[in-house]
Amino acid sequence: MRVLGIDPGLTRCGVGVVDGSVGRPLTMVDVGVIRTSASLPVAQRLLSIEKGLTAWLEEHRPDAVAVERVFARSDSSTIMGTAQASGIAMVVAARRGLPIAMHTPSEVKAAVSGNGRATKDQVGAMVTRILRLESPPKPADAADALALAITHVWRGGAQARIDAALSAAGRNR
Amino acid sequence: MRVLGIDPGLTRCGVGVVDGSVGRPLTMVDVGVIRTSASLPVAQRLLSIEKGLTAWLEEHRPDAVAVERVFARSDSSTIMGTAQASGIAMVVAARRGLPIAMHTPSEVKAAVSGNGRATKDQVGAMVTRILRLESPPKPADAADALALAITHVWRGGAQARIDAALSAAGRNR
Numbered sequence: 166m167r168v169l170g171i172d173p174g175l176t177r178c179g180v181g182v183v184d185g186s187v188g189r190p191l192t193m194v195d196v197g198v199i200r201t202s203a204s205l206p207v208a209q210r211l212l213s214i215e216k217g218l219t220a221w222l223e224e225h226r227p228d229a230v231a232v233e234r235v236f237a238r239s240d241s242s243t244i245m246g247t248a249q250a251s252g253i254a255m256v257v258a259a260r261r262g263l264p265i266a267m268h269t270p271s272e273v274k275a276a277v278s279g280n281g282r283a284t285k286d287q288v289g290a291m292v293t294r295i296l297r298l299e300s301p302p303k304p305a306d307a308a309d310a311l312a313l314a315i316t317h318v319w320r321g322g323a324q325a326r327i328d329a330a331l332s333a334a335g336r337n338r
Numbered sequence: 339m340r341v342l343g344i345d346p347g348l349t350r351c352g353v354g355v356v357d358g359s360v361g362r363p364l365t366m367v368d369v370g371v372i373r374t375s376a377s378l379p380v381a382q383r384l385l386s387i388e389k390g391l392t393a394w395l396e397e398h399r400p401d402a403v404a405v406e407r408v409f410a411r412s413d414s415s416t417i418m419g420t421a422q423a424s425g426i427a428m429v430v431a432a433r434r435g436l437p438i439a440m441h442t443p444s445e446v447k448a449a450v451s452g453n454g455r456a457t458k459d460q461v462g463a464m465v466t467r468i469l470r471l472e473s474p475p476k477p478a479d480a481a482d483a484l485a486l487a488i489t490h491v492w493r494g495g496a497q498a499r500i501d502a503a504l505s506a507a508g509r510n511r
Binding site: 206207208209211212215235236237244245248249250251252253255256258259260265267 | 379380381382384385388408409410417418421422423424425426428429431432433438440
């Protein structure tokens with residue numbers, strides 16, 4: 166399956182595309198960051214993010230989209246812009262009928278590094294190893310987007326295995 | 339000028355259209371609420387809001403859109419959904435090249451009632467009087483959307499008068 170991971174943000178929106186399935190090496194297809202200028206009105210910035218994400222979806226045609234879940238308890242001053250960008254990401258994917266999963270930062274950290282409190286550097290290092298890259302993707306938003314996509318392949322795969330096992334158990338009854 | 343006011347929300351998104359100019363009676367063109375079910379995934383709900391707002395823009399062709407500004411300091415549990423809905427409202431308007439203004443709740447309360455700390459009931463009563471309605475629009479989200487549109491006509495008018503005065507002063511130099 167091909168997954169587009171999106172780390173939403175108004176200034177830098179990380180995007181990463183990963184191909185793979187559970188138990189096989191994953192492949193990075195593309196990675197990048199959609200940037201918008203802080204000197205533009207918020208509406209224009211959100212519109213740029215919408216256009217950028219649409220272009221990524223059209224170019225890579227993912228089977229699913231994984232978006233980082235944003236929490237209100239974060240006391241960052243950028244939280245409103247992040248929430249708005251995540252809303253745009255969800256709508257762009259939903260408009261195409263794509264499955265959308267939300268993963269929390271700790272779920273992503275735990276999935277790629279085994280530690281829900283891993284640092285940015287640790288996540289970057291694990292993404293580099295998992296995707297067999299030469300160096301960690303920069304900026305961190307790009308690495309986070311790939312980590313989201315990896316998490317989604319692995320969690321999706323786990324869920325698929327559970328469903329298959331339940332189905333097999335059903336057949337054996 | 340015709341203004342579409344939007345009081346963003348995931349469960350209830352208030353929308354109100356007002357025609358008018360400063361110094362003349364304002365007219366309500368339409369008012370309503372776009373509702374989405376809490377049982378749907380957030381992405382689907384945001385997509386419904388996008389479709390609903392698009393329909394309002396297409397039907398009423400406003401000259402400008404006024405959206406309530408959302409603050410992170412609100413400790414409401416619905417703040418993330420509200421921020422996401424406001425992002426959708428901004429993008430839908432920006433896509434059409436419409437001017438978008440953000441007004442804070444206290445700016446709106448002060449504009450329609452003269453008191454930045456007016457209650458919901460007071461705002462509803464003033465909207466009813468300003469637009470010469472028979473009764474306050476319900477729910478409060480609908481009244482708030484009209485209050486936003488009224489605020490925008492009045493503030494926009496004030497700004498236009500200032501611009502005209504500055505321009506006239508420039509000509510007289």
